[in-house]
Amino acid sequence: MNLKASPLLAIYQPYPIGVSKAEGHYIVDENGKKYLDLFSGLGVHALGHRNQVVIENIMGQLDKYLHLSNAFVTEPTIKLAIQLRKFTFPSKIFFVNSGTEANEAALKLVRKWGKSQGKQVMLVLEDSFHGRTMGSLSLTAQPTIQKPFHPLLTDIKTLKLNDVDDLKRKVNENTCAVFVELIQGSGGIKLVNLEWLEELLRLKERYHFLIVVDEVQTGLGRTGKLFAYEHYRFIPDMVTLAKALGGGLPLGAVVIHEQLEAVFQTGDHGTTFGGNPVAAEAGLTVLNIVSHPNFLQSVQTKSKFLILHLLRLQKEFPSIIKDVRGMGLMIGVDVNQSAKTIQSLGLKEGLLLNTVGDHIIRLLPPLTITTDELLFFIERFRKILTTQAGE
Ligand SMILES: *Cc1c(COP(=O)(O)O)cnc(C)c1O
Numbered sequence: 001m002n003l004k005a006s007p008l009l010a011i012y013q014p015y016p017i018g019v020s021k022a023e024g025h026y027i028v029d030e031n032g033k034k035y036l037d038l039f040s041g042l043g044v045h046a047l048g049h050r051n052q053v054v055i056e057n058i059m060g061q062l063d064k065y066l067h068l069s070n071a072f073v074t075e076p077t078i079k080l081a082i083q084l085r086k087f088t089f090p091s092k093i094f095f096v097n098s099g100t101e102a103n104e105a106a107l108k109l110v111r112k113w114g115k116s117q118g119k120q121v122m123l124v125l126e127d128s129f130h131g132r133t134m135g136s137l138s139l140t141a142q143p144t145i146q147k148p149f150h151p152l153l154t155d156i157k158t159l160k161l162n163d164v165d166d167l168k169r170k171v172n173e174n175t176c177a178v179f180v181e182l183i184q185g186s187g188g189i190k191l192v193n194l195e196w197l198e199e200l201l202r203l204k205e206r207y208h209f210l211i212v213v214d215e216v217q218t219g220l221g222r223t224g225k226l227f228a229y230e231h232y233r234f235i236p237d238m239v240t241l242a243k244a245l246g247g248g249l250p251l252g253a254v255v256i257h258e259q260l261e262a263v264f265q266t267g268d269h270g271t272t273f274g275g276n277p278v279a280a281e282a283g284l285t286v287l288n289i290v291s292h293p294n295f296l297q298s299v300q301t302k303s304k305f306l307i308l309h310l311l312r313l314q315k316e317f318p319s320i321i322k323d324v325r326g327m328g329l330m331i332g333v334d335v336n337q338s339a340k341t342i343q344s345l346g347l348k349e350g351l352l353l354n355t356v357g358d359h360i361i362r363l364l365p366p367l368t369i370t371t372d373e374l375l376f377f378i379e380r381f382r383k384i385l386t387t388q389a390g391e
Contacts (some may be wrong), residue, residue: 008220015347022049025366025373027352035347038121039354040366043217043330046244046290046360048366054285061281069272080253083287085227089235090258095251099216099242100131102252103179104210104277105269106238107135109140109256110200114176119209119346122156122323123170123178127187128242130179130214139179142187162196162236172204177237178211182228185217187362189325189332197232198339210237210260217330220244221290224300224328228385231327244290247282251275290367306363309378317385322359329369333361342384349380 018030026034036204040048060075068074073262096102107122114120122139124130138153145293146152156328160166161184173179178200184190204211213236218228222244229236237260241250250273256264267304289295307324310333314321323334337344339355346353357360365374 002110004202005215015352023341024048024050025369028202030103033350034231035350035352036377037352037366038080038377039352039362040365041248042354043141043222044242044248044365045246046220046222046248046286046367046369049248051247051285053284057281057285058247058249058278061278065277066275066278069274070270070275074275074277076284077275080275080280080284080287083291084241084253084255085285087287087291088239088255092258092261094254094256094264094269095280096253096271097273097276097279098131098252099214099240099301100133100136101271101274102216102240102254103130103136103139103212103214103240104133105254106179106240107139107387108269109238109260110177110212110253110261112268113210113260116263117208119174119176121172121174123159124156125159125161125180125184125187127161127193128181128214129182129186129214130181132368133207153301154253159192162193163202164196164199166194167199169327171200171207172210173207173331175207179212179214181214181218182232183218183223183327183330185330185362186356188334189330189362190234191325194232197234201234201309209218212236212238212240214240216240217364218327220286221299222328222330222364223294224247224296226291226296228327242280245283245285246279246288247363249276249279249282251279251283255387265354282284295367297329302369302371303331305371306331306374309316313385316382317389320388326363329363329365329367331363332356333363335359335361337388342388345384345387346380349384351377351380 020030021028027037028034084093085091124141126138127140128141130136138156142160182192213229215227219241237257239255245251310324320336325332339361340360343353343355354362
C-alpha cells in the first residue's frame with residue numbers, strides 16, 4: 001500500500017495487509033491468509049468479530065429504525081442503561097459515541113460540580129490516556145501527545161503513578177476530581193496499586209472530590225471482572241465506557257452516580273448520535289453475555305493460563321522479556337527490543353499484535369479466545385523470540 005498516494009490523512013501506520021474478512025478470532029487477508037487477532041479491533045470485539053448473536057440483534061433493530069435522535073427515547077438505549085445501572089451502582093447513564101466523548105462529558109460534569117463546590121483542580125496520572133479531543137487531551141498526561149496542541153485546559157495537575165507521597169502533596173480542598181485508568185492502556189499496561197487507591201479514598205473522605213474511573217478499555221469483562229474498579233472494591237463517582245460497549249459500533253457512556261444526577265440540567269450537554277439504538281442494541285447483547293459469571297470466570301481462567309505461559313517464556317528468554325503484567329485479558333509484555341519488530345515478525349507467523357510505546361506488546365484478545373488459540377499464539381511467539389535471541 002502506498003501511503004503517500006492514499007487519500008487518507010497519514011495519521012496511522014496501518015498493517016500492510018488488505019482485509020477481505022474478519023470472523024470470530026481471525027482476520028483474513030486478500031490472499032486468504034488467516035491471522036489470529038490478539039487485539040480485537042483495539043479491545044472492541046470482546047466477543048470476536050461478527051459475533052452471530054450481536055449481528056442478529058443488530059439486524060432485528062435495523063428492521064425497526066436506525067437513528068431517531070435524542071428527541072426520542074428508544075427501547076434499546078433504555079434497556080442498556082437499565083443493565084449498566086444494574087451492574088454498576090445507583091446511577092444515571094449518559095450515552096455518547098466514543099471514549100473521548102465519554103471523558104469530555106465527565107469533564108464538563110466535574111467542572112460544573114466543582115464550581116458549585118468552589119473547587120477547580122483536576123488530577124490525572126502520568127502517562128494517562130483519556131482521549132484526543134481538547135478536553136480529554138488535557139487529561140491525557142503524555143507529553144508527546146499533548147505538546148503540539150498547547151495551550152490546553154488549565155488547572156489540571158499530573159500525579160506520579162502509585163506514589164502516595166506525591167498524591168498527598170497534590171490533593172487539597174481545591175481538588176475537584178481525580179481521573180484514573182486503573183490499568184493504563186496506552187500508557188503501557190501499568191496497574192494502579194491498592195495502597196495508592198486506598199490513600200486516594202482516604203483523601204476523598206477528607207477533601208470531598210470526585211473519582212472518575214476511565215473504563216473505556218478495562219470495562220466489560222476485559223480484566224476478568226465486569227469493571228476493573230471491582231478488583232479494588234470501591235464505588236467510583238463516574239465511570240466512562242466505550243470500546244467494547246458498542247459491540248463493534250460506535251458507542252460510549254458515562255455512568256454517573258445518582259448523587260451527581262442533578263448536576264447536569266436540561267440543555268447542559270448533548271449529542272446528535274450518542275446512544276443510537278443500533279449500537280445500543282449491539283451493546284445490550286454484549287453486556288448480557290459478558291456479565292454472566294461463567295463468562296467472567298472463563299476470562300480469569302484464560303488469563304492465568306496465558307500469564308503462566310508468558311512467564312515461562314520470560315524464564316526462557318530473560319534477555320528479551322523484561323516484564324509480563326496486566327489483568328484478565330489485558331496484558332502487556334515488556335520487551336528489551338523494538339516491539340514493532342516483533343509485531344512485524346508476528347504477521348509472518350499469522351499473529352496480529354498491537355504495541356504501545358516502543359517496548360510493549362499489548363495483548364487484548366477477544367474474551368472468547370480459546371486456550372488452543374492462546375497456545376498457538378504462545379508457540380508462534382516463542383518462535384519469534386527464538387529468532388530474536390539468535391540475532
Ligand atoms: C481508547 C481509549 C480512550 C479514547 O477512546 P476513543 O473512542 O478512541 O475516543 C479513552 N480512554 C481510554 C482508557 C482508552 O483506552
